[in-house]
Amino acid sequence: MRERKIILSEKDMPKKWYNIQADMPNPMQPPLHPGTKKPAGPEDLSPIFPMALIEQEMSKERWIDIPEEVLDIYSLWRPSPLHRAYNLEKALGTPAKIYYKQEGVSPAGSHKPNTAVAQAYYNKQEGIKRLSTETGAGQWGCSLALACNYFDMDCTVYMVKVSYKQKPYRRSLMEVWGANVHASPTDTTKSGRDVLEKTPDSLGSLGIAISEAVEDAAGKKDTNYSLGSVLNHVMLHQSIIGLECKEQLKMVDQYPDYVIGCCGGGSNFAGISFPFIHDKIRDDKQVRCIGIEPLACPSLTKGSFTYDIGDAAGFTPLMMMYTLGHDFMPPGIHAGGLRYHGQSPLVSQLHHDGLIEARAVGQEGVFEAALTFARTEGILPAPETAHAIKGAIDVALECKEAGEEKTILFNLSGHGHFDLTAYDDYLAGKIKDVEYPQELIDESIASLEKIS
């Protein structure tokens, strides 16, 4: 009987993360202080991040040890299985081999705990007793709640009010793991009160929630802030995904021609692809790494590579990245995790240097792909994840057209158990492609201050 799952044993789990900064052909542009516009140093970040993470943010070391305590928690669900998608291949009639990495097996249901656990660990090491963060749909908040639970730290989550009301299940899950969850805007921060004063009925936004979480952390000695995507150290921690894939594919004598992930802030795509980009840069491997983003929020395919702030309020450093402009308001698609105006600086630089590709896809095709996947491989994917599935299916069909037996690897970054309202809408014919008008993107980008 053919085997569907490739399982790496716990003792073979990677013991180091891969840092792509060691191998990039062009150096990263430094982050800039939002006030002075001068390169931001460790001292600018230390009020809200621990020194270990600031060092990782700027490190050029290729391999960074994963602490024993982090490995121990990873081993609750890692190494995650790699699946050969025999059923999907058959349904598509493609000669391509399709593999997917099952990151939905973590207790929080996605790849996010890979960095949450590491961040909680380093903060704990430096005496921090509480982490604050923001969350939109709740994937990240759940992951940090889980991680803080393991290190016996308090966790405060500012959850965008509209999600707090519409996605009570994710809020409950955070509370099960002991987090304090607030509907943002709150009246406990200045940023929150400012919003409520102007708009008492505000349903919140990720930008407001970030401002509240940063403000909560900035003033307090025992509290730090934690971010689930975008930053370099987050991409570093996620590299365990691709490192495991390499070992697992080796077990079946395969090497991917394509590595595919959905792309919002960039962390799951970076996680699966960076270890392969290592081979592309250093060993000239002919692997194509493709980030899939929504047509509704197309930062890589339609954004501009320039300096922009990471939040709406301007608390974060300016970062060099593909951005749609921080005033860009993406339409309300179901893939909330991909509704971000900018792209991780690392992913952006690699895209700028031609080492990765990007494609934008519409919502209808994404949900059609999700349904095809659920009905062949069984697993219900998150709407974000379904973008990667759509990308993989498109490539597999191109292989069919060309009669090519390529090997495709994609990241099944999370399950959709908390996203069934989106599937309801799709089955009821309510989901349509949303493309963002180019002139509004141009306008938002044009409003950015030119620096560099």
Add this chain to the structure above:
Amino acid sequence: MRERKIILSEKDMPKKWYNIQADMPNPMQPPLHPGTKKPAGPEDLSPIFPMALIEQEMSKERWIDIPEEVLDIYSLWRPSPLHRAYNLEKALGTPAKIYYKQEGVSPAGSHKPNTAVAQAYYNKQEGIKRLSTETGAGQWGCSLALACNYFDMDCTVYMVKVSYKQKPYRRSLMEVWGANVHASPTDTTKSGRDVLEKTPDSLGSLGIAISEAVEDAAGKKDTNYSLGSVLNHVMLHQSIIGLECKEQLKMVDQYPDYVIGCCGGGSNFAGISFPFIHDKIRDDKQVRCIGIEPLACPSLTKGSFTYDIGDAAGFTPLMMMYTLGHDFMPPGIHAGGLRYHGQSPLVSQLHHDGLIEARAVGQEGVFEAALTFARTEGILPAPETAHAIKGAIDVALECKEAGEEKTILFNLSGHGHFDLTAYDDYLAGKIKDVEYPQELIDESIASLEKIS
């Protein structure tokens, strides 16, 4: 580094189910026709079940081959991991070793697909094009929807109306896999119309839904009915759980002193324990198998071992089982899967013969155990499953008291991703122990017709 997960490879997955009817010290009492009260034969069951399942229902063969096609679908998620609960052990301070079998990794989120896939397969083999069934909270309906999807069969699910309204996520999941889901009572069956005529606002019950599903199947040549628990062939299919556990424990040189499962209709408890009861009967192994049931619905601990019907309407054969009486209306606890008046005839006979034990536990302790588990092992359990956790924790604390290094195995039968309302209620202090008054149980049992 110690390993938390014991993984059996796909090629080592058991190829035969274990049929405990081959080894029982006392033979099963036959099912009786509800009208004539004479032993029911294959011809009484053939209008709604395929012959292969009827044969399995009555078979005395010890080992029954799992068809290749069923193994192939099992391999999408099986063998399921066996976890050593190091974190839970540490939190309890127990010298006992605790292992749990992770059945929540199936696409439907529980052990139920183990029998759903087998049932769909045998029906398909005999030319059946559609299966009808009932579902309460939706676990079983999802599993049969998934199974029918794989064999390209239609699936009609009568979902208790109150759940249809309160648990829309499970309904959506069934629809994602292509099932037709109706809020029961419907106006498409006579049973449904009879109810609606008397009670137009009826919120339904499992009894009514069973009647509708059976009626839908009974009259049609290409449609059969499918049941997710109670019957002998269901217990047979679930035996793969315990068979895998035996192999996995062998890999770490362990044998359980205790095997624990929650007990409603009996299928997940039977699945994990019957292969060990085999050893107890044939090799005199000193293993204690304990079924955990809710105080609110204590069929094994407070019911009577007698003939009773399986549904409320009297369509099913009379079966010899521990029952609270088919008129018994269990209080509305969150563990909907354990709210059944009777117990599987196989589990009942084994309990009557002293080969298994039973304990009843209250809801508060169950949710406290669930939270302890979620905060140590990470995984959020279903409320039903949390009964097994409570049972395992109690035994582990008894071991601590006695200073005994026993080995405990329990079945983590399903995740609780669709049950977060229950956790909300617990965290808000709204969940209290519900014990059913003995006199009402006595009354319900006394009303049963005496046969035997």
